[in-house]
Amino acid sequence: MSLNFQVFRLVGARHLWEKRGRSVLMTVGIALGVSLFTGIEMINSTTIKTFRENANSLAGEAALTVTAGATGFPEEKLEEVRAIAGVKYASPMVESRAFAPAVDGRASESLQVLGIDLLSEGAVRSYRTDDGRDIIQDPLVFLNQADSLILTRDFARERGLKIDDKITLMTALGARDFTVRGLLSPEGPAKAYGGGLAIMDIDGARVTFAKVGRTDRVDVVPREGVDAARLAAQIAAALGPGYQVETPSEQSRGMERLVNAYQGLLSFVSLLALFVGIILVSNAIAVSVSERRRDFGILRALGATKFGILGLVVLESAVLGLLGSLAGLFAGRAFAASLTDIVSQGMSTQYATAIQVGEVAFEPGHVWRALAAGALAATLAGLWPAWLATRVLPIEAIKSPAESGAAIETRGLWLRRVGVVMLALIGLDSLVGLSARFEWFKALAPALITFGALFSGPWFVWTALRLLKRVVDSPRQSGARFLFRLAIDNLLRNPKRTGTNVMTLVIGLMLVVIIAIMNVSLKTSLVGWFQKVLRADLVVSSPGRIVALQVQLLDESIGAEIQAVPGVDVTDGIGVTAWRFVKLPYRGRRIDLKAYDRPHPKLEYSPFDVVGGDPRELGPRLYAQAEPGVFVTESFGKAFGTKIGDVLTLASPTGNVDFRVLAFVVERASTEVGVFLSRDLYKRHWQDPLVTSFFAQAAPGVDVESLRREIDARVGQSRGVTTLSNAALRADLGRLIDENVAYTRAIEFAALIIGLLGVMNTLLVSLLERSRELGMMRAVGVSARQLKRLIATEALLQGAIGGLVATLLGTYVSYTWVVGNLSEMMGWSVDFRFPVARILFALAAGLFIGWLGGWIPARRASKRVISESLGYE
């Protein structure tokens, strides 16, 4: 048979329509995997697009941008840039984050405030106000009053602001009032940061944001005919080390690498879900094939070739795949939209700057990739059942309907061994780091996990049943126990069929177990670590979310005000301390730099989780004046091959600085590599007095909560800062983690639903296979009720064993994977945790699904006319 369209239309397409329910089940299975895969791809590309738009919007006419990390550089450097022959225009800018506090039910919002030089800005960027004016052409608007601020139209409308209205923003020096002098229409630079942008005069911004004498960036417009790359090299040479001279696309490329690394975990989960979807669909198609054995026998008897049968089933799968892809595409978009806030927050934390991911949009690339992924996944899913269909002999056509029935084809012993080998490879990966060495292995891991479980799972099921039988077997059993033993016997009689029934459930539940263990392990590791390193009684920062570093930088002088509050402990001259978090370029990466004041003596240098050493001994060395030293994270050591005792050279605005590596530290607050040093050293070389937050200890006998309220009252109002207790901080951390993994609940739910539908499907068909056997039981006197109970017991047993096997396999995979690859991905070691409550839920879900999945088949079997079951007319 050539695989012609009309044969497919008459046989394949009609079958899909006739069995609409099952077709929908398979479509949903594909849609699940495709939606996650596509959603994550969409959020990735939207994030990258946001960065590109930001970079391009801000760049304006500039071909190059000069920066020196997040700390800025002395403003005198501007003249050095302008002095270079190829530079036509060079315009400085100060970039700062400010918070608009919560008002009238609106949450506080972060604004990116650009301080611009009116005299040179017009050559690089133009800003159009709503009334069509170019604000640069009317500089008096700005220069007359230092509190002038121009907002975007959208931001102002959301806050009900008009021209000449007042707006309070939290700045590095506390709350400041500004007057709205203009509203920008959404074009050019006003499109950056999702419209969360404000502009003011550069000198005013320097004062307001404690950046006097500093500039954050200089945008350069080259002279006509000057090559940008050559000019960049000239500028970099003139400025010296510590400066980056990049084109807008180079800037966004660095962010793209960050996005891809950050999304690694999401991508793994989506791949896992896609493979689970493939397996569930494959099982469903296999069940459909087994139901149609007779039809395939007829086709073969009429002259259809094996290849024709194969093509028919594969084409049916591909059609379902395309439909599933379309559904998955739209679901993926909704999923991506739900992730924008989480991703924005995560990116902002990682990049220490305000990032608001834009609206998720369909791009042609998303559409065809989703369609390809779904169709390909479904086609792959259909290959195995299609091969099974080709094995149906033409003789099946001769058999009576009762004889032919359905026979769920199953896999042989060799596949079981293959499955064990696959799972063993995952274990080996955790021991020797195959994923770290081979990128292709990392991509292969989700397939090894799911198919390894699928192939080897039936053996575990069989073993569990055998063990159970030994427990319940007794010569004097009667009544319910006998029924239970009969149910076990029935399942044991055909271990392959039982295994296949159960595996649909196992695969879905295994995903639930893996996600539960992964989430709890991550959360426990993070929260536990924070408890260890963050022991300060109180943390003072600008409004925002300090655990996500979504806060305004503050001037260090605020620390003295906090220390003056009665009840703040000062010991050995150390009272309120501060720290600064900043991102720095280092050997092609953006590393974390954390600069700490010497900690309060009560904290015993706890912020430094030194590896293999006592922080109380090594911590003081960080503050020794004799030789500048740093701690580096374990991941830093792995990434750059750095060892203790090595000299590390960091580029600063004042020149290259050498630091001796004193120790490795554990750092779980970030996935990036990091360096720890004293804040005095940092200030000396980076000349940056701003801090991320302050720490304060309560004096002996002082109630922490009372002190918190006192600091709020005395400093909070005037400086616009908030004070959090240690307990509140850790609680917020827990919430942050939960928010970041909330999307996995949707995956768990979907996996459970698909597992349920799959179990119901396979149980129905396996009962078809046994219809003669069940008819015989009824013929010899088993009542309908007893039969229903027997089948329900079998279903419950399969659900229970499915849950148990899923827990075992899921725990094994999670242990090997959590310990190995998740740690590698996060850059710090994740402690394995077994969430008893969530696992008990998975076991209960298995039982429930088994019971529910068997309910309809049990009813059908008990109502069937005996003679029909026996095959008589």
Next chain:
Amino acid sequence: MATNTVLEARDLRKAYARGDQKVEALRGVSLSLARGDFASVMGPSGSGKSTFMHLIGALDRPTSGEVLIHGESIASYSDDRLSAFRRRKLGFIFQFFNLLPTLSAIENVAFPLLLDGHPLAEVTPKARELLKMMNLEKRLDHRPDQLSGGEMQRVAIARALVSDPVLLLADEPTGNLDTKTGATVLELLATLARERGHTILMVTHDPKAAGYGNRAIRLRDGLIESDTPVVSPDP
């Protein structure tokens, strides 16, 4: 072999493994059918008659021996070639009708030609003509679940004829029909053989059904016990 010979079976043997034991379903069966023969194969349960039908119909392969249809030996055919052979040279009539449930009567009849790549529009007139011959012109668009047993079997006969097969194979064609309907079907088959020269091999357990043919072959224990002409084709 005479040019009139449609089927020739030479020392056909078939053995099956049943656990540790070997069961010989056919132990050397040889016969030939000429054009227009309507032969019935009978025998008790386990005599090998179904196995014999499977081998002739290229639904199974013999352990040894040869099957020639119109002089063509199918012993060495690949699976694909056997499939094409069944499509073009044989017509099957099954006990349980075996119509495709999602196809209408006319589509079921046309199906073997569709498998061969002929467009539906091209084969529909022939299918319609065959159904008319079966007195089913008012049932063209009916699905199997809308047809009676007799009607389904007549659709199956039409399907078996659509590719002008050299040999029709009927496996208990009346096994699922009442006596009157069964007689109608048997009369139809007899007419096809007598008036149109179709060659028919029928497996049946019913001596009255065998009476419609011109030859009765009895199998026992995997061997031909008797092979006698049927004196009167009408019962």
